[in-house]
Amino acid sequence: MPIAGLYADYNNTVTVTVTYKDGSTEQKVLHLQTEELPKYIKNAKIVVSKNDKSKMDIGDNKLTLMNRTTKEPFAIDADGEVRWYSTNYSQHTIEQTDDGHFLILTKKNVDSTVYNDLIETDVLGRVYQEYSFNSKVKSNDSGNAKDETTVIHHDLLELPNKDILATVNDGSKYKEDVMVQISHKTGKIVKVIDLKKILPSSMYKNYKAGSDGKIDWFHQNAVDYDKSDNTIMISGRNQDMIMKLNYKTDKIIWIYSGKSKKSWPKKYLSKLLTPTKGTTITGGQHGLYQLSKDKNGENILLYDNNVDVTNGNKKTSGKYSQAVQYHIDTKKMTIDQTWAYGKSLGKTNFTNIIGYAERESNGNTLVDFGYKDNGTESNVIEVDSSGNQVFNVTVKNASSKVYVYRAYRLEFYPQGYVFDVNK
Incomplete structure (x- = not known):
């Protein structure tokens, strides 16, 4: 048990x-x-400055999972006490499945720099499924084989048929612009979505390579699947752009970007959303996902870093970061900002990279300012619909790069939890 x-x-x-x-x-x-506790968790300084438990969304068995970029992830209660942790180091990706298990991107050797071992595990750490990815690819110049730090990078999800949809590097000179569907039965790739085949070639052909020689023109950091109409939403940090695709055909449904309409090829113009007055342009955003749908469109939530990478808002860039809710009218092809939190915190909570926003079952929003003060600490705040703080916790890093990539409020005994006594 x-x-x-x-x-x-x-x-x-x-x-x-x-x-x-x-x-x-x-x-x-x-x-x-x-x-x-393990040393990298024990040495992390956790300070709770606000915890109104009567207004927090904690239910009977919910904890706040701190998904750190490296080292062991852990979960805390409303008092900041660590009540669960994994001994597996993780990089970016921890997702809870419908049966209460976790998909964790980890590595077999803790001394290795390579994270290419994806496991399905449970709260007790028992492994149900394991996918190991070949990290040997040819470099751009010498042609010699080298290790990719990770094949899967920022996000993945479990599809209704239990297959995995993941954002990956494909080993070419371009990186973080491909998605693959992985069969949960065989481990084979059954579908590939290459964004270079969907978006204008000028976006990637004219983009400058980084210090690693790779062209990170899109930098996909989120994918969300809607089973009601077989569509996906994705976020591209380096284009300051979010978009929705038909998952079967890969056809674009809509695009929201600060990129001027006149700079888009003609065939894309009908897919561009027009912002209403007062609606912010996202910049370097993270964690896009759908909240709900209505007869006119859908409501979505994301974490807006507010960084002008290529097409962001130059006037506000760097002044604040925020969680933002939008309503997209797919009939009028407009996007309207309906709620936001973070602007009032100003530069204190500005984070130029990472971050997440999650809507809770009681209407509150959990916001992860993960790279606060240049990554020396992560600040997770839960606010109600009026922007009143009901929970505020700061985690100072136990070692370098151990900032909270995403924070989730999770049930550790969800209704669909499956405990297999044979594992």
Whole structure:
């Protein structure tokens, strides 16, 4: 029987209640002594400055999962106590599946720089499925094989048929502009979406290569799937652009970008959204996903870093970062900003990279200012619909690059949780 959420380095008291078929019950009290936390979690300084538990979305068994860019991820309660952690180092990607398991992008050797081992695991760390990706690719110049730090990079999700849709590097001179669907049965790639075949060639052919010799012209950092109409939404940080595609045909449904309409080829013009007055242009955004749909369109949420990478807002760039909700009218092809939080915090909570925003079941929004103060700390804030803070926690890094890429509020015993006693 899985027991999650215990206190570390403590003799926990657990009461187990068994209900028999005839309705009678029996109780037993267990005392479970746990080990101390791993050093990279133990050394992380966690400070909670606000925790109005009556207004937080914590339910019966919800914790805040800190998905750090490297080292072990962990989850805290409303008091900042670490109540769960994984011993697997992770990079960017932890996603909870419908059956309560976790998809974690990790590495087999903790001393390696390469994260190319994707595992499906549960709260007890038992592995149900493992996908290992070949990280050997040819370099651009010498032609010799070299290690890619990661094939999967920023995001992935589980499709309704249990296949994995992931953002990947394909080993070419371009990076972070391809998605693949991976069969959960065979591990083989069954679908490839190359954004170079969808967007104007001028976007990538004229983009300057980075210090690694790669052309990171799109930098896809989010993908979200809508099973109701078989579509995906994606975010491209380096184009300051979000877009929606038909997943079957790869055809564009809409695009939102600060790139001027006159600079787009004619065939794209009908797909461009027009912002209403007061609607912000996203800059270097992260974490795009759909909240809901209505008869006219859809509501979406994202974390706007507010960085002018190529087509962002030059006037406001660098002044603040924020969580933003938009309504997209797919009939009028307009986009309207309906809610935002973060601008009032100003430069103090500006983050030029990473970050996430998540809408909770009670209407609150959890906002991860993950790269605060140039990455020396991460600040996760939960606010209500009026922008009032109900939770505020700061995590100072235990070592370099251990900032919180995304923060999730998760049930650790979700309704669909499957515990397989044979694993």
